[in-house]
Amino acid sequence: MTFEERGERLVREIDSxxxxxxxxxxxxxxxxxLGLQEVFAVSKLTGILESKGFHVETEIAGMPTAFKAQAWNQGPRIAFLAEYDALPEIGHGCGHNLMAAVALAAGIGLKNAFPPEEARATWLVLGTPAEETIGGKVVMAEAGVFSDIDAAFIAHPGQLNSLGGSSWASHPIEIAFRGRTAHAGGNPQEGINALDACVSAYTAIRMMKNHLRDDVRLAGIITHGGDAPNIVPDRAVARFTVRSKSSHYLEEVVLPKVRQIAEGAAAAIGATVEFRHYEPLFKETLxxxxxxxxxxxxxxxxxxELPEMPRGGGGVTDVGSVTWETPCIQIGFSMTDARGHSREMAADTIKPRAIDATLMAxxxxxxxxxEFIYKPELLKQAKDYLEQARRDQN
Ligand SMILES: [Zn+2]
Incomplete structure (x- = not known):
């Protein structure tokens, strides 16, 4: 069978x-x-997949609304990633309902188009919850869900068709200083001012930016600075977004410096400091x-049409973490003229234009x-590239 013959068969199957x-x-x-509450979506999607002959497992990676649906068990394992969480107030203003539909149509279409004796492959649809909040794919990547996947595909709706794009690594940190209370007027010498340590650390971290690569974002706020002005504050807390084009640079250079500065500021006045990542590490998109x-x-x-895309800035997505686990691409598909995260975009997701675009994606x-199934050398090239990129990280 030629590419054209296979392609026609697959296109017909997906159109159906x-x-x-x-x-x-x-x-x-x-x-x-909302994220981690996608009970209706999961039962809807897994119900369809089961009726089409997929074997379904739920509660993947400890998340009740993550799932894995599999057809056949042979050859390369190819996954289509579904998202299905919505936004507060504006519902599916990011079009994740269509992302779920793309993954189902691709997985079911391939299973139906090629009998297992003709195409040695395992088709998977992975349900990845909470993209907008905790980044379900980061949790799944850390739990090893992608370790036996040979390639992963995902499509995001929007204004333009695209081959996806870059995204940055992000690993926000909370820094909490501890001191000792005292009467700020009567006996301040007996106190340890946690706010002073926090302010010095804040200032020094902001100044440190001049000594880091350009592709670093260090923006912070002080979220707690004491309880009353006549009490020496024994607790002060700051939160920093910490972003870079490279998770390696973030983890190996930026975050150690942030910690060192905060520890120095605390030590200078006899306070103590604790660190907590209130969000996991989102890796950059490879x-x-x-x-x-x-x-x-x-x-x-x-x-x-595939218009040239402007190169993006410091955006972050949980797909980034998947791209370091297995060869993976997130394409964009054009289904609206509305901006992302809007009620207008949500309304557009059920119009005929969006349904056409979803089938196209x-x-x-x-x-x-x-192609990966019929040309295994391509899959090998893709895997070799990932291995090399992992070795070359800087
Ligand atoms: Zn989205």
């Missing part, structure tokens, strides 16, 4: 899933749920050239995945 895509888009739109080339080819095969991902 239009009612499934409409059903998913609409029912999730009407029942928006762009995988083999997957980008496949996706580009398949956008073109489907007659789609599923085709781009499924056609790309199909």
């Amino acid at each position: 899933l239009r009612p499934v895509v409409e059903d998913v888009a609409k029912s999730l739109y009407e029942n928006p749920e 762009e995988h050239p083999v997957l980008r080339e496949l996706a580009r080819k398949n956008f073109e095969y489907l007659g789609q 599923a085709k781009v991902l499924a056609l790309s995945a199909m």
Whole structure:
């Protein structure tokens, strides 16, 4: 079978899933749920996958609304990642209902198009909750969910078709200083002023920016600075967003310096300090050239425009962490003229244009995945690239 013959078969199969895509888009739109509370979405999606012959496991990586659906058990393991969490007040204003529909259409389409004796592959749909809040994929990556996955695909809706783009690493930190209370007027000499330590640390951390690479963001606020002006504050707390293009640089250089400064400021006045990451490390997106080339080819095969994208700034996504675990791409697909995170975008997700675009995105991902099965050397190239990138981190 040629690429064209395989492609036609797959495109036909995915087109026949239009009612499934409409059903998913609409029912999730009407029942928006916040991160880690996506009970309706998970039962809807896993119900469809089971009815199409997938074996479903829920409560993956300790999260009740994460799931794994699998068809066959042979050859390379190819995963399509579904998101389904909504935003407070504006529902599916980020279009994650369509991300779920893309993953289902791609996975089910491939399973139906190629009998297991013809295409040796395992098709997976992974349900990845809470993208907008805790970053469910980070939790899943840390739990090893992607360690046996050979490639992963995901598609995000928006204004433009794209091959995805860069995102930064982020690892925010809370710094809490402890001192000793005393009467600020009567016997201040008996106190240890935690706020003083916090202010010195804040100032020094901000000044340290001049001695770090340009691609570092260190923005902070003081979230607690004492309880009353006539009491020497025994507790002061600051929170810093800590971002860089490189998680390696963040962990090996930036965060150790932040800690060192805070410890110095505390020691200078006899206070103590504790650190806590109130969000996990979100790694930067590693762009995988083999997957980008496949996706580009398949956008073109489907007659789609692929405009040049402006290079992004310090955005962060939990897909970044997946790109360091397995060859992975997040494409963008055009389904709206509205801005992201808006009520208008939510309303657009159930219109015919969005359903067409969702089917198109599923085709781009499924056609790309199909190439990996029929051209194993491509999959090997993609994996070699990841291994090299891991060795070259700086
Ligand atoms: Zn989103």
